[in-house]
Amino acid sequence: MAYRTIIAYARSAIELKRITDAAALVAAKTDRAHIIGIYAIPSPVVYADPNGFVDATVFEAHEARHKENATKLRNLFETEMRRQDLSHEFRIVRSNTGAASDGILQSAFRADLIIAGQPDPDDPDTSSDTTEVLVFDSGRPVLLVPYALTMPSDIAKIVVAFNGKREAARAAFDALPLLVAAKSVEIVWVDPPETDEEDSDMAGAALAEALDRHGVKVTVNHLASQGLSTQETIRQHILTNGVDLLVMGAYSHSRLRELVFGGVTRAILADMPGLTLLSR
Numbered sequence: 001m002a003y004r005t006i007i008a009y010a011r012s013a014i015e016l017k018r019i020t021d022a023a024a025l026v027a028a029k030t031d032r033a034h035i036i037g038i039y040a041i042p043s044p045v046v047y048a049d050p051n052g053f054v055d056a057t058v059f060e061a062h063e064a065r066h067k068e069n070a071t072k073l074r075n076l077f078e079t080e081m082r083r084q085d086l087s088h089e090f091r092i093v094r095s096n097t098g099a100a101s102d103g104i105l106q107s108a109f110r111a112d113l114i115i116a117g118q119p120d121p122d123d124p125d126t127s128s129d130t131t132e133v134l135v136f137d138s139g140r141p142v143l144l145v146p147y148a149l150t151m152p153s154d155i156a157k158i159v160v161a162f163n164g165k166r167e168a169a170r171a172a173f174d175a176l177p178l179l180v181a182a183k184s185v186e187i188v189w190v191d192p193p194e195t196d197e198e199d200s201d202m203a204g205a206a207l208a209e210a211l212d213r214h215g216v217k218v219t220v221n222h223l224a225s226q227g228l229s230t231q232e233t234i235r236q237h238i239l240t241n242g243v244d245l246l247v248m249g250a251y252s253h254s255r256l257r258e259l260v261f262g263g264v265t266r267a268i269l270a271d272m273p274g275l276t277l278l279s280r
Helices: 013-027 056-084 100-108 132-137 166-174 176-181 205-212 230-240 255-261 264-270
Strands: 005-009 034-041 087-094 113-117 142-145 157-161 184-190 218-223 245-249 275-279
Touching (some): 005 100, 013 056, 013 142, 034 056, 166 245, 230 245
Parallel strands (some): 113 142, 157 184, 157 245, 184 218
16 A cells, blocks of 8 residues: 555645645655645635625636746745655645635545645634635545655654544555555553553554554554543653654544534644644
């Protein structure tokens, strides 16, 4: 198994460098990787005046701005890909909604992995967009790159956050191309429960055995929250152990419940400890 078709979704020149650096790290773990850079143009959001008329100059300004952005990003992307000596192409797509991320879904359906950035509150080209739709609707693993990140030189140390649920299991197997190539992989389970089927001391052991059969160098570690939230326990573990990549399942609850009550996924996305691969 390998990531051969990789989407590199970038919305601004500031974000592009982080995305291409992450793409290069992933491509180094496989052979014949092809990177598809994508810039998505959202539909303009316009308002009619009291008489019901729409100012056409709004559309013209919208098109001009995105055409300029797309040209700039294409040039930067191609320069970076040539420097990295990676197979690549660049696409400009349109979204039927005001969210640019919606526009890349058709391309994403035919890819092995999507690489996208965490929205940066100080970057107007990314702050108004959300990559949440990619996790929910693409059906593909999404590697998210934090806006405040010192890029690791390698993806050598990986933590898989596991809780016994479908989404977490899928994330682990979606990350296999990276897990197999890593120097160390640690499955962490925060406060694992004891069930009729499995003693808490054995939590995560079956997943570790399955990954081991693929040649993954894996260990299991149970983390005690000690009064912290699950996401903060994971975050502190990542930051204090020099982890290059976090792998986790996303949104095991419904989108509405996550929105109203919060959840581990939303909390991690708001305060990402590093490169994070999500699957749902």
